[in-house]
Amino acid sequence: MLKPSLMLTAGLLAAPHLHAQTLQRELGDFDLKLGTTPTRSMAQGLVAPGTIGSFHGGIDVTHDSGWYFGQWSPSVGLTPDSNFELDSYLGYKRRLVPDFGYELGMISYTRPDVADGNSHQLYAGMRVFESRFGAAFSEAVDSRSGTLFADFGQLPLFNLDVSVKVSRYSLSSPYALGDGELVEGFSDWSMQVSRPLMGVDLNLIYSSSDLRGGECVAYSGHNPACDSMVTLKAQRAFF
Template structure:
């Protein structure tokens, strides 16, 4: 879901950046992230109408594997929605030195999507599970509830596999393949997305595409930093 021309006046983005720039007492397990991308892609589909996006998030991770967080970005779907606010929590850990797992729930909210049309609400939620074997990660997301404007999300299943390799000192190559399938009650075509990216020192160059009709290969440039709070 999501993207538009970069809008620094988005309320939640401004709030997040204000928080991140304010002096704060160090809290064990608390961290933040700030990022910029030339095009916010989600499962291969632009969320900003092929425009730029700025994002920020706050995360808490406990020693026992529990974590929770929030993340915000500007979006553009040619309607009232100007930002996305995600809330999530989960539990992860290691089975051994080569195998780890991750289980959780994420809620995607678009608080201003129905400003002029009360029927245009499309918040939705997913449960997810992932398992990593060395440098390979397999993951599944499943839609469990949604507003009326997000019928497509109900019982939708997204399966993905990602492989990560260090090809040079500090330079990481990521290969991605995803498959999005929708419930038969929703008249929408299933699709596959795939991509390749190179990352170093917070910068990422990526190519992404889908098998949707009239969808072109997209090239994106992104930069992100993580901060301990």
């Protein structure tokens, strides 16, 4: 019943004159953000809203007490090759002292046009000095997964930022391979080393999983590939 109104809201957010902009207002103890780019990441960046296609948008509301809630639609589903999706979240974020803070929350992914497409996720995050730690547990109809994330900040002497992510996936129905072998679950991991150089952010990423060879047909994790991969990314902000 909510889909038409939510689609209308997201459609308005995706209008050309509001593209990639955020409207922010303070209403008493509440901070309201409305825009076509995600305004929040959760669990110290482990859980981050994404975009699918050209039409997306959302709303985020934060209370001075630390409570927040919002909805983000990465895809309004207006094109034939896209499906409507709505991500609704509720959480609490608190900084106790300048060098320590924590966060707890949950997010629900609703995909009414996809059979068994809904899923849920619980997440938590913590910041200690310059280090960030995050954890998330996801449950869908066909699988469950748990992820741990750690960003240790810049290492002394080397001026390098190091972060690692490890995930474990359990399949509700084992994946049958051609030789009769069953894949009931798998793990994947990644490590990223970052360093600024002459205004350019250099990122070296190593990713892999415990699936090998023909087992990779069962892979559906966070990494772009099942096998071991090394990726070099260079980013520069011009504005």
